[in-house]
Amino acid sequence: MPVRNMHSWNIMIASYIQNSLYSNALAIFSEFKSCNLVPDHYTLPQLFKACVGVGDACFGKVCHGWVIKLGYEGDFVAWNLMISGFLRAGLYLRVINCFREMLLTNGGKMDSMSVPSILIACGREGDLMKGKEVHGYVLKNCEFDVDTPIGNTLIDMYGKCGCLNDSEKVFKTMRSVNVVTWTTMVSCYGMHGNGEEALLLFQKMVNGGITPNSVTLTAVLASCSHSGLIDQGKKIFNSISSGYGLQPSAEHYACMVDLFGRAGYLVEALELLRSMKSLGTGSVWGALLAGCVMHKNVEIAEIAAHHLFQLEPNNASNYIALCGIYQSHGMLDGIATVRERMREQGLIKTPGCSWISIGGRAHKFYQGDLSHPLSHLIERITHQISNTQLLDDDFGSVTHDDTCMMAL
Structure with missing residues (x-):
């Protein structure tokens, strides 16, 4: 490019960071400084990520010095870093709570760089109301409204929250894709x-x-x-x-193995997997094992499980899946062997759970767990909903509205 502005440099640095090429990001920042440019509030968050990526605490302190010198310490830089850190760690509820604190501290204002992270967290947590709240703010702010990354995360958020129609609306109204x-x-x-x-x-x-x-x-x-x-x-x-x-890639093979496995073409799935140049990853063999569970195929399940035990020796779910197939065929010796292997390795199955976020607090529900303070009310309403479903099977769906109101 004959002419490079701040936007060009920031995008290049951010692209290296996004692909985990932290040393490259720091190298191009050296070129950035040689052009007598001063980092802005878009540059600095990326540099902090690079410092973490290469483990360079000294340069991190230098970046902190720039934050203070350039007057960004009261800006959104710190909040964006916190939000980004929680998001990378998978602490989605912490992201949303941090966002609330940011709004309180900054008089209800948010930064365009934090919006995609917030929307991603809303999608992962299934927090549709908070996602719609952020979307409303975006619509009111003309600067945010033309931001393609924000539009992309809005599509993803609505999709993960079960609102496909809203995803389509955002997609069709985006001016830049x-x-x-x-x-x-x-x-x-x-x-x-x-x-x-x-x-x-x-x-x-x-x-x-x-x-x-x-x-x-x-x-x-x-x-x-x-x-x-x-x-x-x-x-x-x-x-x-x-x-x-x-x-x-391994993801492409995993999708194809899953496609064959769901349809019951387990032999074809195994042949495709064996055609890979590498030995395969846990996701690929896991997709094959899942297909075997669905269709109760012992022979191929044992092949898939053998590879998974080597690739993911501490993943208890693979052992449980194989036990389930043995159990469906009444193979008690196979069940005993797998359980003994789990005991030797100290593996314990993590129970699955469902959860719902209400008022910023996540409520988790495990099968048979009655520790929730409203467990008796929940159990009673769930029982009534189940009975209503049985009535629907015989008399139609006329009672659904009454049941939904009762549950609310």
């Missing part, structure tokens, strides 16, 4: 079981001159898997190298 936008919308269709729509959108994207990347192809294959579109999945998988010049 990129490959991430298309990929996110394709993924939303896929997770909602709308495989045909995902394929149509993917074809529209390609016809529009946008080249799909590896993540896009993973989203399309996952959509085919969720909808059982075997022939279309095969065609997309074969086009990865022949049509787009890419090498199929």
Whole structure:
């Protein structure tokens, strides 16, 4: 580029950070300084991430000095760093709580750089109300409204919260889109079981001159898997190298194995897995084991489990899955062998749970657990809902509204 402005440098630094190339980010920042440029409040958060990535505390202190010198310490930089850190650690509820504190501290104002992180957290937590609140703020702020990353995360948030129609509305009203936008919308269709729509959108994207990347192809294959579109999945998988010049990744193989496994084509799934140049990853063999659980195939399940025990020796769920297949066939010796191996390795199955976030607090529910203070009320209403469902099976769905009101 003959002319590089602050925006150009910031995007380049952020791109290296996003791909975990922290040393490259710091190297290009050295070039940045040689141009007599001063870091701004977009540059500094990325530099802090680079410092963490390479473990350079000294340079981190230098960056902190710039924050103070340039007057950003009362800005959104610190909040964005906290929010970003919680998001990377998977502490989504902490992200949302930190966001609330940021609003209180800054008179209800937020920074455009924090919005995508907040929306991602809302999607992971299923906090639709908070996500809509943030969306409302974006619509009121003209500067935020044209931000493509924010639009992308809005599509993802609504999709993960079960609001596919809202994802479509955001997608159709965005003035500036990129490959991430298309990929996110394709993924939303896929997770909602709308495989045909995902394929149509993917074809529209390609016809529009946008080249799909590896993540896009993973989203399309996952959509085919969720909808059982075997022939279309095969065609997309074969086009990865022949049509787009890419090498199929472990995620692509995992999607295809999952597609075959769900349809009961377990032999084909195993053959595809063995055709991989590498030995495969836990996700690929896990997809095969899941297909075996679905169709109760002992022989192939043992092959998949053997590889998983080597790749993920401390993952108790793989042992439990194999036990479940043995149990479905009454193979008591196999169950005993697996359980003994679990005891030797000190493995304990983590119980699955459901949860709902109310007023910023997550309520978790485990099977058979009555520790929640409202457990008796919850159990009574759940029982009534179950009885209502039985009535619906015989007399139609006329009682659903009454039941929903009762539950609320």
